Amino acid sequence: MPTPTDLGLPETPAFASRVDDELALRLYRSMLRMRRLEKRAYDLFLQNLVKGTSHLALGQEAIAAAFGEAMRADDWTFATYRGHAHTLARSVPMEPVMAELLGRSTGLLSGKGGSMHLTSVEHHMMGSYAIVGAHLTVANGAAWSAQLRGTDQVAVCFFGDGTTNIGAFHEALNLAATWRLPVVFVCENNFWMEYTPIDTVTAVPRPAADRSAAYGLEPVFVDGNDVLAMYDAASAALARARSGDGPTLVEAATYRHGGHSRADPGKYRAEDEIRAWLARDPIDTYRGHLVATGVDEARLKEIDDDVARELDEATEAAKAAPPPDVDLVERDVWADGGASWRN
Amino acid sequence: MARGIAQELEHDDRVVFLGEDVASAGGVFKSTVGLLDRFGPRRVRDTPISEQAILGAAMGAAMTGLRPIAEIMFSDFLAVCWDIVANEIAKTRYMTGGQVSLPLVIRTANGGGLRFGAQHSQAVENWAMAVPGLKVVAPATPRDVVGLFAAAVRDPDPVIFFEAKGLYPGKGEVPDGEIVDELGTARVLRNGRDCTIVALAAMVPRALEAAETLAGLGIDATVVDVRSLVPLDTRTILESVAATGRLFTVEENPRLVGWGAEVVSIVAEEAWSELSGPAVRITTPHVPLPSADALEDHARPSAARIVETVRKTLG
Ligand SMILES: Cc1ncc(C[n+]2csc(CCOP(=O)(O)OP(=O)(O)O)c2C)c(N)n1
Numbered sequence: 001m002p003t004p005t006d007l008g009l010p011e012t013p014a015f016a017s018r019v020d021d022e023l024a025l026r027l028y029r030s031m032l033r034m035r036r037l038e039k040r041a042y043d044l045f046l047q048n049l050v051k052g053t054s055h056l057a058l059g060q061e062a063i064a065a066a067f068g069e070a071m072r073a074d075d076w077t078f079a080t081y082r083g084h085a086h087t088l089a090r091s092v093p094m095e096p097v098m099a100e101l102l103g104r105s106t107g108l109l110s111g112k113g114g115s116m117h118l119t120s121v122e123h124h125m126m127g128s129y130a131i132v133g134a135h136l137t138v139a140n141g142a143a144w145s146a147q148l149r150g151t152d153q154v155a156v157c158f159f160g161d162g163t164t165n166i167g168a169f170h171e172a173l174n175l176a177a178t179w180r181l182p183v184v185f186v187c188e189n190n191f192w193m194e195y196t197p198i199d200t201v202t203a204v205p206r207p208a209a210d211r212s213a214a215y216g217l218e219p220v221f222v223d224g225n226d227v228l229a230m231y232d233a234a235s236a237a238l239a240r241a242r243s244g245d246g247p248t249l250v251e252a253a254t255y256r257h258g259g260h261s262r263a264d265p266g267k268y269r270a271e272d273e274i275r276a277w278l279a280r281d282p283i284d285t286y287r288g289h290l291v292a293t294g295v296d297e298a299r300l301k302e303i304d305d306d307v308a309r310e311l312d313e314a315t316e317a318a319k320a321a322p323p324p325d326v327d328l329v330e331r332d333v334w335a336d337g338g339a340s341w342r343n
Numbered sequence: 344m345a346r347g348i349a350q351e352l353e354h355d356d357r358v359v360f361l362g363e364d365v366a367s368a369g370g371v372f373k374s375t376v377g378l379l380d381r382f383g384p385r386r387v388r389d390t391p392i393s394e395q396a397i398l399g400a401a402m403g404a405a406m407t408g409l410r411p412i413a414e415i416m417f418s419d420f421l422a423v424c425w426d427i428v429a430n431e432i433a434k435t436r437y438m439t440g441g442q443v444s445l446p447l448v449i450r451t452a453n454g455g456g457l458r459f460g461a462q463h464s465q466a467v468e469n470w471a472m473a474v475p476g477l478k479v480v481a482p483a484t485p486r487d488v489v490g491l492f493a494a495a496v497r498d499p500d501p502v503i504f505f506e507a508k509g510l511y512p513g514k515g516e517v518p519d520g521e522i523v524d525e526l527g528t529a530r531v532l533r534n535g536r537d538c539t540i541v542a543l544a545a546m547v548p549r550a551l552e553a554a555e556t557l558a559g560l561g562i563d564a565t566v567v568d569v570r571s572l573v574p575l576d577t578r579t580i581l582e583s584v585a586a587t588g589r590l591f592t593v594e595e596n597p598r599l600v601g602w603g604a605e606v607v608s609i610v611a612e613e614a615w616s617e618l619s620g621p622a623v624r625i626t627t628p629h630v631p632l633p634s635a636d637a638l639e640d641h642a643r644p645s646a647a648r649i650v651e652t653v654r655k656t657l658g
Contacts, residue, residue, distance in 0.1 A: 076407070109438065112438055112439070113438040113439060113440065119438075119442055121406075121439070121442040121443060122442075126406060126407075127435065127443065129431065131426050131430050133395075134427060134431050135399075136399070137398070137400060137402075137403070137427065138399045138402050138431060140396065140399060141399055141402050141403020141405070141406070141407070141411075142404070143403070144400055144403065144404050145403065145407040145408055145409045148359065148409065149409075168426075171391070171394075171395050172396055172399065174391055174396070175390065175391060332441035333476055334436070334476075334500050335499030335500050341475075341573050341574055342527075343527065343574065343578045
């Protein structure tokens with residue numbers, strides 16, 4: 001497993017790009033909403049209130065937040081089972097997300113999808129998909145529809161490093177490139193699949209960037225913990241897609257602080273590896289950068305408190321909501337709202 | 344088939360058509376000749392050999408306002424993109440609490456008759472029928488190819504449209520003008536007192552031929568063309584069984600968990616007292632389909648096998 005330095009990354013994110021003050025704070029708020037919600041979700045697991053499985057993006061927030069701010073409101077997000085952050089990034093409120101995790105009637109999916117399938121069509125969050133690789137092909141379809149209808153919309157598709165070794169990845173990249181689709185593929189390389197390091201099972205060192213030439217694309221490798229660098233990369237890829245120049249494959253180097261999923265303490269990783277990446281925490285380092293560049297601590301504190309309040313209210317409201325009505329089991333298989341297969 | 348697709352491309356701008364070799368070449372079965380010239384490359388598209396990418400593109404396009412028709416050249420190839428069919432397309436409306444609509448059609452050449460061997464000949468309609476969230480249609484006549492296809496394209500849910508490749512050379516009357524049929528409706532093709540033979544797709548002409556022969560032997564058979572497995576017109580089947588008291592299904596799919604098993608179980612549960620003898624399934628045996636004429640013909644239910652089975656059963 002390469003160290004950040006082996007990868008050409010600085011010990012802490014460089015934050016070399018500039019954005020205006022409002023955007024700088026929005027990025028901070030967005031990452032903080034993700035971090036706090038997922039930590040709360042984890043606490044609720046421990047209390048056995050959140051059931052099933054759940055995959056946290058703790059440590060990976062900068063990628064979702066940067067894209068969330070760079071995307072147009074009508075651009076589409078396609079995410080994986082590790083999709084809480086990507087959902088919040090599209091301004092989906094916390095309460096229905098939390099209620100979905102808790103299996104309540106007020107959940108984003110009325111309790112029918114759970115943690116791995118968060119979707120909010122209203123926010124152009126077109127789904128969280130739990131079969132590795134499939135959604136890259138689906139994102140292409142949305143991009144194709146934008147291209148045909150001339151709407152200038154872009155589809156953005158997030159996935160992990162492990163996904164670069166499944167057939168659907170290659171099918172999707174090739175089709176996107178040949179049809180010049182307005183789609184951005186974002187590989188969040190956290191260097192681990194579930195419990196296996198990506199470099200032990202992959203033919204090239206950079207699983208996405210080193211494959212881009214096969215599809216006639218430029219390699220794009222970004223420090224995924226540097227929210228400003230990510231914002232630049234996102235803006236460039238979105239602009240390229242919107243101007244008709246086709247897809248971009250972005251590889252964002254990052255790290256998940258915890259295990260792969262709820263049940264995994266992540267003990268297979270070396271202590272010094274974890275330490276090196278915790279020192280690159282996207283939120284702590286960014287907060288430090290904001291303070292160092294003259295942002296008033298009080299402004300940041302205000303955001304911290306605001307997010308804490310939003311989260312507490314969302315959690316309480318979600319916990320208070322009733323479980324879904326069992327009638328829902330046989331609803332929404334078909335467009336007519338039902339599940340009937342015979343007369 | 345080309346007429347059916349053209350009718351829908353004409354009827355609705357949101358309809359697009361994609362697949363391998365479907366545009367310039369007009370399809371490996373020449374069933375889409377002329378569509379590219381008439382509708383242009385924006386709406387009629389050749390794709391790479393990427394079945395997952397084809398169906399994923401159809402799905403993403405459907406959820407964002409288009410009404411795609413995707414071709415999977417041979418239904419056996421559904422196995423390489425079954426994730427997109429069974430996990431993505433079929434489940435997404437349900438999992439999202441009804442947020443996502445997927446009005447799309449997957450059309451595919453299904454079943455045997457052309458000596459193509461086991462990887463290009465299987466009848467897999469029962470795979471599709473087993474997945475909640477998919478509608479499953481399989482026409483037996485040229486008229487239904489157009490009419491049921493139109494119904495499939497205009498349906499708000501995903502439909503798998505199985506075209507019996509053994510019937511591609513078949514001929515039949517197709518009236519002029521727009522034809523739009525209805526999913527979930529079986530059709531009684533022949534009315535008889537003594538038994539009900541329920542058949543699908545390529546088995547329908549064989550059931551009709553068998554019924555003619557049986558008539559000569561003094562057995563008067565009703566023939567029902569199921570046409571659509573999901574939704575399933577159980578009413579027509581149950582009514583017919585109530586009238587004849589005997590049920591036979593003729594299925595091209597391999598024996599286990601074929602669609603006829605579902606039909607028989609419904610009849611057993613709901614019309615037991617109407618039956619005057621065992622319900623009998625006539626199917627391809629539980630084998631991959633062999634290639635040589637003699638073997639393939641023996642494996643698939645033939646008119647002669649139907650006649651033989653009905654005659655023996657009715658004594
Ligand atoms: C087709 C498929 N194979 C295996 C799995 C089980 N699985 C779920 S997540 C995962 C690891 C994926 O790793 P990566 O793409 O790097 O994403 P990450 O979890 O790190 O975000 C695996 C193997 C699956 N969901 N789908």
